[in-house]
Amino acid sequence: MDFEFYYTKEQEEFRKEVSAFIEENAYKEPIVPPDPVQMSKEMFIYGRELDRKMGKKGWFAPAYPKQYGGGGLDLDHCIILAEEFAKVSEQHRWPGGHEVSSIHTGGIMSQGTEEQKRKFLPKLLSGEWFGFQCFTEPDAGSDEASMKSTAVRDGDVYVINGDKVFVGQQPEGLRPDYLYWPAVTDPKAPRHQNISAFFIPADLPGITYIPLNLIAAEGQKWEVLCEDVRCPADRLIGEENKGWLVTQATLALEHGGGGSLTPRNKRVLHVIDYCKKTLRNGKPISSNPMVRDLLVQLYIEAEVGRLWGVRNFAMSQGQIPRIRYTGTQISLHRKRFSPVFGKALMDILGPACLIDDPELGILLGEVVNEVRMADVTHIGGTPEVQQIMMSRAMGLGRSATRAEAVHK
Amino acid sequence: MDLSLTETQEMLKNTTRDFLKQECPWTVVKEVDDSKTGFSAELWRKTSELGWVGMSLPEAYGGMGSSIQDLGVLYEEMGQALLPGPYFSSPLLCGSIILESGTEEQKKKLLPAIADGKQILALALTEPDYGWEPECIHLSATAKGSNFVLNGTKRFIHDAQIADQIICVARTKKSSNPADGITLFLVDKKSRGLSCRDLPGFVGEKLNEMTFNSVEVPAANIIGKKDNGWSALAKPMRITSVLMSSYMVGACQHLLDMTVEYAQTRVQFGQPIGAFQWVQGYIIGQANHLEKARWITAEALWKVDTNKPQAEQDEAVSLAKSVASESFHECGHLSHEVHAGVGVDKKFPLYLYSKKAKTLYSYLGDPIYHRKRVADLIGL
Ligand SMILES: Cc1cc2nc3c(=O)[nH]c(=O)nc-3n(C[C@H](O)[C@H](O)[C@H](O)COP(=O)(O)OP(=O)(O)OC[C@H]3O[C@@H](n4cnc5c(N)ncnc54)[C@H](O)[C@@H]3O)c2cc1C
Numbered sequence: 001m002d003f004e005f006y007y008t009k010e011q012e013e014f015r016k017e018v019s020a021f022i023e024e025n026a027y028k029e030p031i032v033p034p035d036p037v038q039m040s041k042e043m044f045i046y047g048r049e050l051d052r053k054m055g056k057k058g059w060f061a062p063a064y065p066k067q068y069g070g071g072g073l074d075l076d077h078c079i080i081l082a083e084e085f086a087k088v089s090e091q092h093r094w095p096g097g098h099e100v101s102s103i104h105t106g107g108i109m110s111q112g113t114e115e116q117k118r119k120f121l122p123k124l125l126s127g128e129w130f131g132f133q134c135f136t137e138p139d140a141g142s143d144e145a146s147m148k149s150t151a152v153r154d155g156d157v158y159v160i161n162g163d164k165v166f167v168g169q170q171p172e173g174l175r176p177d178y179l180y181w182p183a184v185t186d187p188k189a190p191r192h193q194n195i196s197a198f199f200i201p202a203d204l205p206g207i208t209y210i211p212l213n214l215i216a217a218e219g220q221k222w223e224v225l226c227e228d229v230r231c232p233a234d235r236l237i238g239e240e241n242k243g244w245l246v247t248q249a250t251l252a253l254e255h256g257g258g259g260s261l262t263p264r265n266k267r268v269l270h271v272i273d274y275c276k277k278t279l280r281n282g283k284p285i286s287s288n289p290m291v292r293d294l295l296v297q298l299y300i301e302a303e304v305g306r307l308w309g310v311r312n313f314a315m316s317q318g319q320i321p322r323i324r325y326t327g328t329q330i331s332l333h334r335k336r337f338s339p340v341f342g343k344a345l346m347d348i349l350g351p352a353c354l355i356d357d358p359e360l361g362i363l364l365g366e367v368v369n370e371v372r373m374a375d376v377t378h379i380g381g382t383p384e385v386q387q388i389m390m391s392r393a394m395g396l397g398r399s400a401t402r403a404e405a406v407h408k
Numbered sequence: 409m410d411l412s413l414t415e416t417q418e419m420l421k422n423t424t425r426d427f428l429k430q431e432c433p434w435t436v437v438k439e440v441d442d443s444k445t446g447f448s449a450e451l452w453r454k455t456s457e458l459g460w461v462g463m464s465l466p467e468a469y470g471g472m473g474s475s476i477q478d479l480g481v482l483y484e485e486m487g488q489a490l491l492p493g494p495y496f497s498s499p500l501l502c503g504s505i506i507l508e509s510g511t512e513e514q515k516k517k518l519l520p521a522i523a524d525g526k527q528i529l530a531l532a533l534t535e536p537d538y539g540w541e542p543e544c545i546h547l548s549a550t551a552k553g554s555n556f557v558l559n560g561t562k563r564f565i566h567d568a569q570i571a572d573q574i575i576c577v578a579r580t581k582k583s584s585n586p587a588d589g590i591t592l593f594l595v596d597k598k599s600r601g602l603s604c605r606d607l608p609g610f611v612g613e614k615l616n617e618m619t620f621n622s623v624e625v626p627a628a629n630i631i632g633k634k635d636n637g638w639s640a641l642a643k644p645m646r647i648t649s650v651l652m653s654s655y656m657v658g659a660c661q662h663l664l665d666m667t668v669e670y671a672q673t674r675v676q677f678g679q680p681i682g683a684f685q686w687v688q689g690y691i692i693g694q695a696n697h698l699e700k701a702r703w704i705t706a707e708a709l710w711k712v713d714t715n716k717p718q719a720e721q722d723e724a725v726s727l728a729k730s731v732a733s734e735s736f737h738e739c740g741h742l743s744h745e746v747h748a749g750v751g752v753d754k755k756f757p758l759y760l761y762s763k764k765a766k767t768l769y770s771y772l773g774d775p776i777y778h779r780k781r782v783a784d785l786i787g788l
Pocket of ligand 1: 133134135136138140141143165166167214216218221376378379380381382383388674676677681684685686687745746747748749750
């Protein structure tokens with residue numbers, strides 16, 4: 001085995017090009033809030049502009065085929081892009097990177113017709129369109145398949161009714177381009193065979209947007225209501241009543257089995273650095289034996305997260321055999337680590353970790369954001385649902401008929 | 409042995425609960441939380457009139473002279489409802505400092521006003537070098553004629569934004585023993601050179617920063633003996649810590665109850681989510697945290713009430729504060745795991761509890777601080 005990553009000369013050249021682009025377009029100062037809910041309308045609009053600029057260069061969805069609007073770049077280039085954009089994001093200087101819409105492609109890629117691919121993929125993969133993933137309903141969270149939204153065919157439209165919650169990530173005063181909205185099209189059909197997925201044009205009459213006030217999220221969230229919304233029938237994704245497969249393909253992308261070479265938890269490293277540099281009663285915070293141990297515990301988990309990313313990457317490259325549960329394992333690890341991190345911050349920093357003040361907020365507000373996120377472990381599915389998926393992938397409890405119902 | 413509540417305590421518990429149900433539903437807590445001052449003058453007035461504010465203070469000074477165990481019942485109910493207000497700062501911390509260490513004149517002047525809620529006092533102890541040990545006290549007070557001049561910063565001060573007067577823990581002397589040379593000053597909030605701003609953040613109650621820029625305080629405003637202030641804090645801290653534990657026990661109980669109810673009514677996959685073993689595991693965890701905190705606190709209340717030897721009281725109180733802080737925090741987190749999405753939404757009360765848990769966690773010493781005290785007390 002060799003854990004060292006060697007960059008080719010060509011990669012180093014490409015890195016220069018990427019970083020020149022970044023320097024030309026990034027904010028000079030770190031002004032992007034670590035808490036995405038606090039992003040202003042202006043900043044979001046600029047971020048979307050950057051997404052489209054990247055799209056033009058083929059850097060927004062670099063690995064996707066060129067014919068559908070992706071970059072068609074090989075892995076070597078994708079790695080450099082990921083590294084450089086991760087760097088500038090960590091510096092709080094880059095408001096772009098609204099990639100949700102590129103994960104929406106999963107369903108079209110696997111279930112869409114050739115025509116749909118040609119029509120929608122270029123919009124999504126070039127960063128041109130930005131949409132809300134509208135899966136969750138008030139009464140259908142983990143049990144997404146029990147959704148009550150309906151779509152009834154009427155000539156060349158579907159009439160859509162329903163209520164989706166916790167969706168989107170966009171500041172107030174802006175509208176998305178489309179709503180990725182599954183709805184029941186055959187109320188008589190069995191579970192999972194009764195749903196169709198739509199890309200509803202987001203400005204149709206009958207759509208209401210209500211902003212939600214959450215303690216933390218990956219952006220401003222919304223409740224969206226559809227009341228007799230007449231959605232053109234050519235906005236159906238995949239075949240009618242095959243919508244379940246469409247949404248599952250998206251979730252598989254969201255849970256991210258692909259792996260990554262960029263260490264995810266820079267925030268742990270930032271906190272360690274802060275504790276080394278900040279004095280309490282004349283001594284670095286990190287000199288306290290209790291704090292040292294807590295910091296090392298965080299460091300260990302950050303290392304595990306990083307190594308699992310590398311492991312998954314090696315798997316995706318065929319260097320080592322694939323194990324089915326490893327994508328979920330990473331997502332579960334993140335969800336279980338976040339409360340541990342939040343609590344350690346309270347133990348190490350005291351009430352200072354709660355403060356969100358331009359002067360006193362620690363690490364530009366990264367710390368208080370982490371504390372807020374400690375109780376928000378449900379984005380893209382709760383930890384238990386990850387555990388169910390992981391158990392399934394390991395073949396546990398396969399025979400139980402009840403397990404069959406638990407799908408997401 | 410008899411672990412039941414007395415008849416009076418039962419009555420106190422029921423009337424308190426009924427009053428808070430009526431006057432302090434969670435929507436009121438949210439309103440106060442959203443407000444600029446983080447304070448409801450109306451609730452404060454009404455609870456003062458009911459005698460809650462003065463309950464701990466002797467009748468001779470306008471209070472009710474209730475026992476610590478009675479107060480435990482009251483504070484537990486306050487915690488259930490998450491009643492906001494300076495119930496720790498004013499009557500417990502500052503009230504007992506004055507009662508234990510003040511001159512007769514100070515007591516006569518201040519205690520009745522504290523007891524009936526007319527005067528609000530707050531304790532300014534912690535500083536940018538955050539901690540509850542005497543070595544964290546740097547704010548200096550130097551003699552100048554018949555006055556002292558205070559210079560320094562106090563940070564994370566609860567209730568200072570609404571206080572009329574502050575008891576400031578200041579250093580009057582540097583010595584090799586950090587507990588020696590600390591003095592308590594009663595400072596008018598309107599004093600020249602004193603400024604106060606609240607620190608925005610994810611806080612369950614307002615935390616303030618106070619800057620003392622050559623604030624002149626008459627020597628007559630010293631409470632207790634000069635240089636001897638640290639020991640004057642011991643008993644007030646003990647009483648307040650144990651009653652804060654009661655408050656947190658009440659809050660844990662509420663979190664457990666609301667989570668059980670939610671697990672029984674929220675249906676996913678055709679069954680109440682309480683039927684899923686992972687959800688059961690979370691709720692069982694909450695019940696365990698609650699019952700740990702409840703009984704450790706109950707015994708500590710009793711030990712303080714019956715005036716057991718000081719070391720025994722200190723050990724019991726530090727056990728209670730460390731366990732209750734952990735329990736409240738964990739019960740909050742476990743509630744979030746069970747409520748998932750709705751728990752994160754400010755349309756539901758849960759976040760008010762979890763935010764409060766994070767704020768009381770460090771107040772008067774976090775679990776690590778109190779475990780360290782226990783370690784010393786049990787001779788480790
Ligand atoms: C910040 C944030 C962002 C979000 N973003 C989006 C978005 O962009 N688009 C979108 O569609 N949705 C989004 N969601 C919704 C999210 O996907 C749901 O919250 C999540 O799927 C859980 O659903 P729920 O909240 O209804 O909880 P429930 O499903 O009601 O779960 C409640 C509890 O029951 C447990 N449970 C449920 N079923 C089982 C089972 N079978 N076995 C064991 N335990 C079970 C859960 O684990 C949880 O502990 C977001 C949520 C949040 C908080």
